[in-house]
Amino acid sequence: xxxxxGGPHGRKYSDMDxxxxxxxxxxxxxxxxxxxxxVGINVVDPLGKPHLVYHGSxxxxxxxLTLRKDEYVTSIEAHWGEYHSHTRxxxxxxxxxxxxxxxxxxxxxxxxxxxxxxxxxxxxFFGTDGEELDSVGVIWTSITPVPTPWPTPVPRRxxxxxxxxxxxxxxxxxxxxxxxxxxxxx
Numbered sequence: 001x002x003x004x005x006g007g008p009h010g011r012k013y014s015d016m017d018x019x020x021x022x023x024x025x026x027x028x029x030x031x032x033x034x035x036x037x038x039v040g041i042n043v044v045d046p047l048g049k050p051h052l053v054y055h056g057s058x059x060x061x062x063x064x065l066t067l068r069k070d071e072y073v074t075s076i077e078a079h080w081g082e083y084h085s086h087t088r089x090x091x092x093x094x095x096x097x098x099x100x101x102x103x104x105x106x107x108x109x110x111x112x113x114x115x116x117x118x119x120x121x122x123x124x125f126f127g128t129d130g131e132e133l134d135s136v137g138v139i140w141t142s143i144t145p146v147p148t149p150w151p152t153p154v155p156r157r158x159x160x161x162x163x164x165x166x167x168x169x170x171x172x173x174x175x176x177x178x179x180x181x182x183x184x185x186x
Contacts, residue, residue: 033060
């Protein structure tokens with residue numbers, strides 16, 4: 001997780017439940033005016049399931065950056081300050097691995113910047129929101145999928161196991177029929 005940029009006001013939000021290694025970010029959206037109204041991200045998880053999430057309000061101007069194949073969102077810059085006794089995100093900018101940017105709002109003196117380490121990308125967001133974006137942070141995730149462990153083997157059933165009345169047990173298969181009564185200790 002990145003640092004949180006902004007203030008403590010608003011409702012908490014988090015995309016942690018759907019962010020996963022190997023997901024593909026299709027686009028990133030910001031809505032801005034004088035300040036940042038909201039942020040959104042459109043991703044497809046490694047199983048092919050799409051997730052479109054948005055945090056904040058729908059005021060301001062909508063701006064969406066659609067990413068190309070093998071392009072990743074790799075940095076965030078956020079500025080924040082007071083507005084009506086609440087700390088709000090006033091400006092936001094995202095940069096991609098291909099050098100593209102999306103930004104909006106009004107620059108301020110409180111500034112936070114962070115870039116992904118090699119092999120990582122922005123996968124989602126967390127923070128607080130209300131009428132506007134009060135705070136924002138990014139959830140970093142691996143660009144490549146993380147291998148899943150092999151499943152635990154499930155014991156095989158014996159398809160040719162027969163229990164006869166009186167407790168006689170026969171197991172038939174490649175070696176013919178084996179009766180447990182013939183395997184008793186002598």
